[in-house]
Amino acid sequence: MGRDVLLVGEPGTVGAFPSEEDGRISVCSSPEEALARLRSGEPCDVVVAAELPGMDGVNLLARLRDEYPSVARIVVAPPPAIAIGYRIADLAHQVLPAGSPPEALREALGRTLQLRELLADERLRALAGSVDGLPSLPRIYGDLTAALESPSCGAAEIAAVVCRDPALAAKILQLVNSSFFGLPRQVTALPEAVACLGVATLRSLVLSTEAMSLFRPAARAAGFDVDGLSARAAATATEAARLAAPEYRSDAFTAGLLSDVGLVLLAAKAPELLRRDEAELGFTHGAAGAYLLGLWGLPPGVVEAVAFHHEPPGAPAGGDAGLALRQAVGLAVITAHESGLKVAD
Known part of the structure; x- marks a missing residue:
């Protein structure tokens, strides 16, 4: 290596x-x-x-x-x-x-x-390495702008809008954990990240992310349902946080929200790979997404849970934070896929 x-x-x-x-x-x-x-x-x-x-x-x-x-x-x-x-x-x-x-x-x-x-596959490393931003649900930006302009809107309300968009949530977490803010620990809770960034910085980040959303036409041209992914991701995040032990809930929510970010990466950068079996390709969309999130500096537990979110979650694990987190996310993914969960607007 x-x-x-x-x-x-x-x-x-x-x-x-x-x-x-x-x-x-x-x-x-x-x-x-x-x-x-x-x-x-x-x-x-x-x-x-x-x-x-x-x-x-x-x-x-x-x-x-x-x-x-x-x-x-x-x-x-x-x-x-x-x-x-x-x-x-x-x-x-x-x-x-x-x-x-x-x-x-x-x-x-x-x-x-x-x-x-x-992620040993050099093609996927190149795809992840070339990413500026990920396709995002356009309606998020209108909702977020309205929330930012409301004098009574706080961090929790803004985070509730942000969590519906895995790409924007990932970018916010990337920036708040970049160490420019001098935080003594990793931040994985979106309300806390929003509070750390502040309204002016968040507005700039939204504009930057939208400018980088040129991937969206390519993803949709490949027949990828961006809206459906966003709804399922929010539902997975909510279910993962509900299932996780209290000390793992924040990371479980984050990993659930970003669990399928690898699909967006492939849809935008290599749509032909979406039509092929992952066993034949030798990698999973979970690994591709996890590699990207790892490059961005997200916590190892979140990266691992995203990488293996389609593997059987197994029996409850004792004090191992990684296993407990992976189990909650894995079960949430199964529930969201099998029941068609969506989070109401």
């Missing part, structure tokens, strides 16, 4: 891995040098752009997305970089603030490198 990291920028940002089995870091002084190494065929699984000045980081990320989509993209940037708009958030898989301890970046790198085991 590859463990090669290309660091573009300041070497002290990362430090060193304990051993080569954890990762091998090569340093480049400029984006041009990094691209030249990639063109020469140098092995690379993750590129870290560390505090690159001006638009250098944005331009490098865009080139990597277009020319080397299977390479994971992590950015270390000062908070003023957010003034460039959400271009960095759209182009990077994960964003860490400048000044983070080396351990924080090594942890992010470790999680990202482990994803290679989850």
